[in-house]
Amino acid sequence: MTPEEIKVALGAGLLSFPVTHFDAEGEFQPESYRRHVEWLSGYDAPVLFAAGGTGEFFSLSPNEVPVIVSAAKEAAGKTAIVSGCGFGTHVGVEMARAVEKAGADGILLLPHYMIDAPQEGLYQHVKRICQSVGIGVMVYNRDNSILSVDTLKRLCDECPNLIGFKDGSGDIGLVRQITATMGDRLMYLGGMPTAELFAEAYLGAGFTTYSSAVFNFVPGLAVDFYKSLRAGNRARCEEILKDFFYPFMAIRNRRKGYAVSAIKAGVRLQGFDAGKVRPPLDDLTAQEEEMLLKLIGPWKR
Secondary structure, X not given: OOHHHHHHHHOOOOEEOOOOOEOOOOOEOHHHHHHHHHHHHOOOOOEEEEOOOOOOXXXXXXXXXXXXXXXXXXXXXXXXXXXEEOOOHHHHHXXXXXXXXXXXXXXXXXXXXXXXXXHHHHHHHHHHHHOOOOOEEEEEEEOOEOOOHHHHHHHHHHOOOEEEEEEOOOOHHHHHHHHHHHHHHOEEEEOOOOHHHHHHHHHHOOOOEXXXXXXXXXXXXXXXXXXXXXXXXXXXXXHXXXXXXHHHHHHHOOOOOHHHHHHHHHHHHOOOOOOXXXXXXXXXXXXXXXXXXXXXXXXXX
């Protein structure tokens, strides 16, 4: 896909990040992963993100990422695949080129590793990665990688293939300033953990879509909520929030890292052999998995 084509696809509907499947030894399990991606591709999600945050990007080796992207492309049919990309600039450039070669339709540039950086450093980091590939790039505004309005504007001027802005900061004032300044130059994607909890606020700030982690295991419910949100059916949104998302949030908040671990548990409970999360994350307890199983009962496949 050209950068403009992936930009259009990203803005066309609900998005999600498949978890990365591992076997009993903690190695990538392509067969189960492809079955899961194929299942998800049957729902209304125009783009899936391979090896993203929910896909445990932070625990993958750089060599694993293009392999995962290739497996996703094999299974996704007409659904576009955007790859996670990140770490430092040198590794990020190598990874960007590798996933482009593996068939990725675009890149989501995740926050760089560990340290805080000045705006000029962030500008050079994003610019070099954008200019290393021909596919579209989205930046992820979160944690130690918060771009100012001026820095983002400079990047838009210098990098034609910078096509998207994803926000996980929760700073509505900043993101509203960005949407007002950049207009339709970028596609805007909500990226808070359990994004449905923030979807109404981000819609008001000019974000037309978001990435749904729970789409991994209750895709029908996730699509129902998204369509209700876009249709202005607030009553239905509140019903789903109370019946599912607030109870899910209570499970997710029991321990750090459960924003990923609870999603992977949900995938396993839906019958996919996704395996355990890799350290430094830890899996739900048996009791917590029972709580989650009860919650997803109405949407069990």
